[in-house]
Each structure stands twice: as structure tokens, then as C-alpha cells.
Amino acid sequence: MIETQVSKTGALIVKEKESALCSTYDPLQEASAWVQRVMPARMEQVLILGLGAGHHVEEILKQAPETRISVLDHRPQLIEIFESHRPLISDRVQFFCIHQGDEMDDRIFNFVEDVQPTILCFRPAWKNHESFFADLFASLTFRNLQMIERSLKREIQNNVFDISRLSAEKNLLHLKNLYESLQDFDNEEALKISVLRELWI
Numbered sequence: 001m002i003e004t005q006v007s008k009t010g011a012l013i014v015k016e017k018e019s020a021l022c023s024t025y026d027p028l029q030e031a032s033a034w035v036q037r038v039m040p041a042r043m044e045q046v047l048i049l050g051l052g053a054g055h056h057v058e059e060i061l062k063q064a065p066e067t068r069i070s071v072l073d074h075r076p077q078l079i080e081i082f083e084s085h086r087p088l089i090s091d092r093v094q095f096f097c098i099h100q101g102d103e104m105d106d107r108i109f110n111f112v113e114d115v116q117p118t119i120l121c122f123r124p125a126w127k128n129h130e131s132f133f134a135d136l137f138a139s140l141t142f143r144n145l146q147m148i149e150r151s152l153k154r155e156i157q158n159n160v161f162d163i164s165r166l167s168a169e170k171n172l173l174h175l176k177n178l179y180e181s182l183q184d185f186d187n188e189e190a191l192k193i194s195v196l197r198e199l200w201i
Contacts, residue, residue: 002077004053012085014053014078019127021052021078030124031055035063038120043067045117047140049133051075051095052125054082061089070094070117072108072140073125074132098136112140 005013011028014021023030034056039046044067048057051073060067069092073079076097083090096108111117119140126133 002075002081004081011055012053012081014081016075017128021050021125021127022055023124027053027055028059031059034122035059039064039067043118045115046070046120047072047112047117048120048122049073049136049140050122050125051078051082052122054078054086056122057082057093058086058089061092068094070096070111072096072098072136074099074129078125108140 001017003015005015005024007013007024007027009026009028011026013024013027039060042064046060046067047070049072051057051071057069057071060069071079071093073095074097079095079097082093096105096111098105098108112119119137121133121137123130123133
């Protein structure tokens, strides 16, 4: 159940099951501080995990109007609230809605692969859904087996590797392993082979 209220400073507050998805005191200050913290440099394209009341999205549009913004959430009501309260800027934001329990939408997978946005996490909007968003972050940053498998299937066109042999138990490819692989290989295909070996050893 999504509800809206107004803060003491007159700003929109969104709550879900009594949990506020943004600051209840000064959500505008929270949004401004968040943008200052996560966007120190110019970014052409960002994908934000978590919509909440949307003040952080509006703040990025103010501070970095050239940035193209996409938002991923699983609560369509939040998108409706954003669009109804911000009709003048809602067309500048692309929304993806993925329902809990569903597999990653091909549109999202293709978008991340093709556009390679900077992925930002607005954690105040994650209340009661931390594991869902954490799993999304792992998928979208290609840190879990499912997304690595999909990427490799798409890029490697031969049948040398049996993807089904990848062990689900070793589900994370750590950046340290990838960094070490990058030191050893300057050939892209050799790096993919190294990554596959690392996964099923």
C-alpha cells in the first residue's frame, strides 16, 4: 500500500507500509546531498535503482540537465505518483518496472549492455525490499552467474563451452578475479575463456 503525505517543509513524502521511502523531515535536502555524493563528475546516462518520492531524480535533472536518466523500480504506483506530481519533467525520465520474482526483462538487459549507464542506488527507496534491489544491482553490474551467462551466450558464437556446467554454487565473479584476468590477457576472447574457467573451477 503506497501512501503520500507532505513534509513539514511542504515536500512530497511517499510511504509504503508505514515506511517512508525518503526523508520525512527534508526530502529535498536529502536528494540534494545524495546527488552531490554520487555524481561528482559529469555522467551522460544513469540508471537509478529505487524511485521513492522522486526528489533525487528531479535533483539530477536540475544539477545535470544534460544527463539522461532511467529509473528501475518494481512498484508501478511510484511511477504513477511521479508522473502525476511532475508532469513537466516526467517525459525526460525513462522508467523500467520489473515485478518481484520475475526474471530480468530483456529490455533492461539490452539497455544496460548497449547504453552502459552508470548505475546508482537510492537506498532510502529500498525500504522492505533491500534484497530485491541488491540482487538487481548484482545482475545489472554483471556480478552474478545469470547475467554473465547471458552475456557470454550472446557474445561467444561457437559451442566450445558448455554453459550448463557453470556451478550455481559459485555465483559471484569478484572484481579482484576479473582484475587479475585483465593483467594476464590482452585478448578479449582469451579473457572470456579465463572468466569461464574461473567460474566453473
